[in-house]
Amino acid sequence: MGLSxxxxxxxxGCCSSAFLMEILMARKPSSANLVTFLQFFFITLYGFIVTTKFGLIGPKIPLKQYVILVALFFITTVANNYVYALHVPTTLHMIIRSASSPASMLVYCCVKKQYPKLNNAVGSILISIGVALAMYGGAPTDEGNKGTFLYWSIGVTILLATLITGAFTGIQQERLYSKYGKHPNEMLFYTHAIPMPVFLGIYPQLKDTSADLTADTWFLIALNILTQFYCTHSVHNLATKETSVTVTFILTIRKFLSLLLSSIMFKNNLTVYHVIGTVLVAIGTYVYFDFFTSRRQGPVSMKDK
Incomplete structure (x- = not known):
């Protein structure tokens, strides 16, 4: 019942956040960085009040141990939100992010110096083919619009790079959990609080963007911040109760549900390549994670939320 x-x-939380984010990016693509900042600010403020009790409770994990994790998490989060402004369709965005399994396998094999098992390799190949088909189907077809295609290419490159940084984020998170114990609320707070000064570097952009927003857009942003916090908090709670396999399976279903809702609500151009790619990603994810069902799992990575 608790799991249910x-x-x-x-x-x-996560489907609502994705739904609202798509509406926001359709209205104001340039607000991606502002939305990211406000999400970080809200989670930081909540954590400072609830988790640290206004700074009276110190961290269980030494702050210096958060440096690498925070850098990876911040880069991955900001980059994933920024590509919305680079003409990458939300459909393609979600399908590429569903390819975290082959990225994690690649990084794990390199770090641990181990060859992948058969299930890992087969699942990763299926997922990679599915992502490639989705990328092909999502590419702009107007050959005369070179600027759009260039931005699309940059956006897809960034998304593929964040799969790698997200995989390293998961490895670092697992290392800290195994060494210092599970403290999901603390980790949620510090991974959002420590990067806050970085936003000072884009303060002029944030100021200009906020001044150009309408009242109804601010309302949508507020809803997105609340639903994103609810999503992040729920994922961290789920990670403390269930194995990584169960959490990843649930989150994968959530991504496909978001994809389906996006196609129905926004009438996105869902081509046959997207459909085939989505099916292959679903099958590949099942095959890949089926290998881990008999093994003890570590915590879910924050990249999956």
Whole structure:
């Protein structure tokens, strides 16, 4: 029953956040950095009040141990939000992010110096083919619009790079959990609080963007911030109760549900390549994670939320 409630919370929070983010990016693509900043600010403020009790409770994990994790998490989060402004369709965005399995396998093999198992390799190949088909189907077809295609190419490159940084984020998170114990609320707070000064570097952009927003756009941003916090908090709670396999499976279903809702609500151009790619990603994810069902799993990575 606990799993059922938590799973419902994950679906409700993450699907709502993705739905609102797509509306925001359709209206104001340049607001991606502002939305990211406000998400970080809200989670930081909540964590300072609830988790640290206004700074009276110190961290269980030494702050210096967060440096690498925070850098990887911040780069991955900001980059994933920024590509919305580079003409990468939300459909393609979600399918590429579903390819975290082959990226994690590649990074794990390099770091641990181990060859992948058969299930890992087969699942990763299926997912990679599915992502490639989705990329092909999502590419702009107007050959005369070179600027759009260039931005699209840059956006896809950034998304593929964040798969790698996200995989390293998961490895670093697992290392800290194994060494210092599980402290999901603390980690949620510090991974958002420590990068806050970085936003000072784009303060002029944030100021100009905020001054150009309408009241209804601010309302959508507020809803997105709340649902994103609900999503992130629910994923961290689920990670403390269930194995990585269960969490990843639930989050993968959530991504495909978001994809389906996006196609229905926004009438996105869902080509046959997207459909075939999505099916291959789903099958590949099942094959890949089926290998881990008999093994003890570590915590879910923050890149999956």
């Amino acid at each position: 409630r938590t799973t419902v919370h994950v679906f409700a």
